[in-house]
Amino acid sequence: MYLVHARLRAPTGQQLPSHAAGFVCCQARDAECLEHVSVHESGDDWVLGLFFTTPTLAEAERNASRLCVRALQAPGPLRGWELIGSGAALIDAPWDVWDS
Numbered sequence: 001m002y003l004v005h006a007r008l009r010a011p012t013g014q015q016l017p018s019h020a021a022g023f024v025c026c027q028a029r030d031a032e033c034l035e036h037v038s039v040h041e042s043g044d045d046w047v048l049g050l051f052f053t054t055p056t057l058a059e060a061e062r063n064a065s066r067l068c069v070r071a072l073q074a075p076g077p078l079r080g081w082e083l084i085g086s087g088a089a090l091i092d093a094p095w096d097v098w099d100s
Contacts, residue, residue: 002060006048006086007067008078009032016046019076024048024078027071032063045084057088 008016017023021037028034038049050067052060068083 002052002054002057002088004050004052004060004064004086004088006050006064007032007042007084008046008068008072009044009082009084010046011080016041020046020077021048022037023076024050024067024071027074028067033060033069034067039061050086061087 004027019047021039024037025034033053033080034050035053036049036051038051040047040049048068050060050064050071052063064086065083068086072078072081072083
């Protein structure tokens with residue numbers, strides 16, 4: 001499973017609607033292999049955590065970008081929001097909770 005972060009910005013500094021994650025899930029197509037969406041605030045922006053079961057990370061990133069554009073263009077709670085960027089969160093060093 002791959003996690004891709006998509007950073008969104010509101011048109012007028014508004015809060016992300018509570019049902020935004022569900023709305024994004026409803027915009028996904030079966031072939032995109034979306035499993036789950038989480039939401040959190042990050043400074044002035046909002047971040048969608050998009051979890052995909054695609055065969056590759058590159059495919060997950062492409063699906064995330066397409067899905068976000070579709071959700072932002074669809075009539076609904078994200079209309080007028082801006083996609084600032086998206087991509088996998090990469091960790092530069094291995095981390096294992098059991099090694100602590």
